[in-house]
Amino acid sequence: MRHGTKARRAAGCVLAAVALTVSLTACGSGDDGKSDSADNASSSAPGEDNSKDDGGGNTVPDTSQTLATINGSNGFQFTIHTAARDSGGFLTVTGTIKNTSGGRETLPTIWSGEESQVRRTGKSLAGVTLVDKTEKKRYYVLRDTDGNPLTTTGIVGMDDGATENFFAQYPAPPDTTSEVDIQVPLMPTATIEIS
Known part of the structure; x- marks a missing residue:
């Protein structure tokens, strides 16, 4: 009788531990809006309004407009598509990077800051x-x-002709500011309009 009671207690403890583990896993699903990893930050921009889904669950920038195109001597081309304010006081810039060098290129380390x-x-x-x-x-x-950083991460190198979508989020300038200069290290400065 004593051994049966001990077995039931042990089974009850195991069951309770499993239930607790399942509960904690369900509660930690990321519903608080925070990114679970840096990789999540690269797939979508917080507060990004002018974006769409490519059908595979990836957020891509709205490419229907071009605010600026920046051609660097290193073979990379930045195309800025949007620079949008959101209600949280942020400014999200989206665009694409293209490798036009004629060969595979590694992104410059200085782009990481x-x-x-x-x-x-x-x-x-x-x-x-x-x-x-x-x-x-x-x-x-x-x-x-x-x-x-609240920007695209994880792009190491790009083949010739390849493009990558990107976003970067900044504090929003005052409402009276209608345009800003975007400065990509090793590339010319370009002026973009804020929407």
């Missing part, structure tokens, strides 16, 4: 900045609470 905190997250576009000439302010890519 020079801060040690963002370098540990790997390749990103954290080094791309916006400049408000009217207010004389420079805006850097925002970081989450873990120090991960």
Whole structure:
């Protein structure tokens, strides 16, 4: 009788542990709006309004308009499609990167920025900045609470002719600012209009 009671208690403890594990897994599904990893940040932009789904679950920028095209001597071409404010006080820039070099190219390390905190997250576009000439302010890519940049990450190299979608999120300039300069390291500066 005593052995049967011990077996029932052990089975009850195991059942309780399994139930607790399932509950914690369900509660940690990411419904709080926070990214579970840096890879999630690369697939979609927080607050991005002008985007669509490609049918495979990936968010792609609205390419129906072009705000600027930047051609670099390193063979990369940036096309900026949108620079949209959202109600949270952010400015999200979306676009595409194309390799026009004629061969496979690795993204320059300086595009990731020079801060040690963002370098540990790997390749990103954290080094791309916006400049408000009217207010004389420079805006850097925002970081989450873990120090991960709120921009596309993980693009290491690109084959000739390949394109990659990107986003970068910044603090929004004042409402009176209608355009900013976008500065990609090693590439010319371009002026883009804010919508």
